[in-house]
Amino acid sequence: METQLMISKSAWWAGTILKGLLGLFLVFDAGMKVIKSAPSVEGTLQLGLPESCIQFLGLYLLLGTGLYLYPRTVVMGMLFLTAYLGAAVAITYRANIGGHSYLFPLVFAILLVAAEFCEMKK
DSSP states (O other): OOOOOOOOHHHHHHHHHHHHHHHHHHHHHHHHHHTTOHHHHHHHHHTTOOGGGHHHHHHHHHHHHHHHHSGGGHHHHHHHHHHHHHHHHHHHHHHTOSTTTTHHHHHHHHHHHHHHHHHOOO
């Protein structure tokens, strides 16, 4: 017996738009890491990570975002991105930069899952 989850059209549109905006931000962030832009290098060094890992992190983020945006691999992409963002929470919390900067990746991961939940068709 198959059950279907019915969602409203407005919730579907909200999820789709949110997923698109999150995808754009992640692709932009990954691109900045891959080309090793100055703000990415400074931020990574401030968190205590070596400069040699910036491009790898950018490629990992690009791969996870691509998997997240492709409908057949969305679950794998969510796993990749939540792992990435979970590590970002841990690293920012450990760096103790000031304020609550570790909340940004946490909220971002919640938004990724919420956007996919709103976009579900069944």
